[in-house]
Amino acid sequence: MTKVRLRTGVEGFDDLIAGGIPKGFLVAVVGEPGTGKTVFSIHFAWKGVLDGQKVIYVTTEESRESIISQAAQFGMNFNKAIEEKKMVIIDALLRDKADQWNMVELTVEELLNKIIEAKKYLGYGDARVVIDSMSAFWLDKPAMARKYSYLVKRVLNKWNMTIVATSQYAITTSFGFGFGIEHVADGIIRFKKMIKGWELKRYVIVEKMRQTPHSLRVHEIEIVDGKGMRVKGPVEYTRDEVTLPSKVVEGVKRGLARKALEERLMELD
Numbered sequence: 668m669t670k671v672r673l674r675t676g677v678e679g680f681d682d683l684i685a686g687g688i689p690k691g692f693l694v695a696v697v698g699e700p701g702t703g704k705t706v707f708s709i710h711f712a713w714k715g716v717l718d719g720q721k722v723i724y725v726t727t728e729e730s731r732e733s734i735i736s737q738a739a740q741f742g743m744n745f746n747k748a749i750e751e752k753k754m755v756i757i758d759a760l761l762r763d764k765a766d767q768w769n770m771v772e773l774t775v776e777e778l779l780n781k782i783i784e785a786k787k788y789l790g791y792g793d794a795r796v797v798i799d800s801m802s803a804f805w806l807d808k809p810a811m812a813r814k815y816s817y818l819v820k821r822v823l824n825k826w827n828m829t830i831v832a833t834s835q836y837a838i839t840t841s842f843g844f845g846f847g848i849e850h851v852a853d854g855i856i857r858f859k860k861m862i863k864g865w866e867l868k869r870y871v872i873v874e875k876m877r878q879t880p881h882s883l884r885v886h887e888i889e890i891v892d893g894k895g896m897r898v899k900g901p902v903e904y905t906r907d908e909v910t911l912p913s914k915v916v917e918g919v920k921r922g923l924a925r926k927a928l929e930e931r932l933m934e935l936d
Contacts (some may be wrong), residue, residue, distance in 0.1 A: 676714030698858030713833030813847025
């Protein structure tokens with residue numbers, strides 16, 4: 668049986684994943700700040716609007732107005748989609764009880780309740796969900812990342828939702844605040860950035876996508892004002908680029924040790 672795939676709306680990206688994200692998947696979009704995770708999420712949401720799906724966007728680190736403004740820079744009219752009941756943006760940053768689509772408490776339980784409430788409001792039809800970011804729910808308790816991620820996946824899967832969930836990574840080691848989301852996710856899309864020739868370069872690699880013959884290459888991306896994100900093409904590497912400084916190597920080792928400890932704690936839980 669052919670798997671239904673949802674296109675992301677990012678120029679050139681769907682070619683890396685056999686046409687799109689399989690319907691019903693939870694995909695983790697991970698990376699350092701400033702690598703393009705939110706822009707990718709905005710594209711995924713807007714493509715859902717264009718394709719006639721219901722879209723629920725949860726923002727935990729930026730305001731609703733900020734997300735709407737960023738989308739407008741790329742010609743995406745989120746305000747119109749909201750007015751036409753094609754989209755709901757849940758703002759977890761403001762925490763105003765007077766706003767129906769705010770989260771007063773930053774808990775996974777309230778997150779799920781708000782998403783389901785938004786789906787009922789939007790009505791019948793398949794839904795795309797963006798949670799930007801999931802890291803906010805376990806910053807002070809990283810060992811809970813797997814449990815929370817599994818709960819989100821299990822509950823929302825019953826509502827036929829396809830989920831893109833971003834997760835922040837530490838700048839120094841590239842390790843995240845809890846490894847649970849990567850264990851639970853059906854797909855992992857990792858964004859990176861690097862200074863080359865005194866210019867900021869951004870990259871993406873698909874580390875995992877179940878039921879998908881995906882690309883294993885690192886690809887350079889760019890974010891163009893008025894258009895958005897696009898994949899420029901695969902990159903070649905040099906010896907300098909793959910030889911890490913000793914401080915980074917030590918940081919990676921410490922990160923791996925933390926990961927092993929977290930996994931042992933999860934097994935004992």
